[in-house]
Amino acid sequence: LAKTTQPISMDSYEGQEVNITCSHNNIATNDYITWYQQFPSQGPRFIIQGYKTKVTNEVASLFIPADRKSSTLSLPRVSLSDTAVYYCLVVPVMNRDDKIIFGKGTRLHILP
């Protein structure tokens, strides 16, 4: 399983765009990049995933360069409610044993 590295914590202000970068140097051809969000006292919630280039949904955008060795989660115009832990995962498609490992995530703190 490919290992991911992301900042332990980040601070930003309301209304700013926040970018969280994740490194996954040994990503394999069949791996997808997946991001989860976890609020205090709740289970993680899937927010976005991608394989290459750019993916956008109503919550975030995900930028993946051509070599796929890193990815950047972009949160536009954050609010206080975006304070959470964000996890970057590299998940193999067609992995027969279906093992999925989380790291420590990035603790994002939004300030007023």
Place this chain on the structure above:
Amino acid sequence: NAGVTQTPKFQVLKTGQSMTLQCAQDMNHNSMYWYRQDPGMGLRLIYYSASEGTTDKGEVPNGYNVSRLNKREFSLRLESAAPSQTSVYFCASRKSATRNSNQPQHFGDGTRLSIL
């Protein structure tokens, strides 16, 4: 649909007691997982089950056992609880990935377990 349901939500045990945490999903998912979360540690995989009838060890399986009772239910058992097992436990389920897509995990709300 309820999604992933964990019971109980809270539990306090004494050292040496046994306990089974229950997890059920109603999404017809093939894979199910148990994670524990400690402050500053992120989520660590305890056990997982890729399909009914199969279970595999994760990162931190010692002190735990699991049972995949049927496709819906995946229980986690502490045979002799220890203070080091004080944690928040999350169950998750996932539809098996297909060739060209990854299926995300769906998580329950967690069980907060304290071992005295």
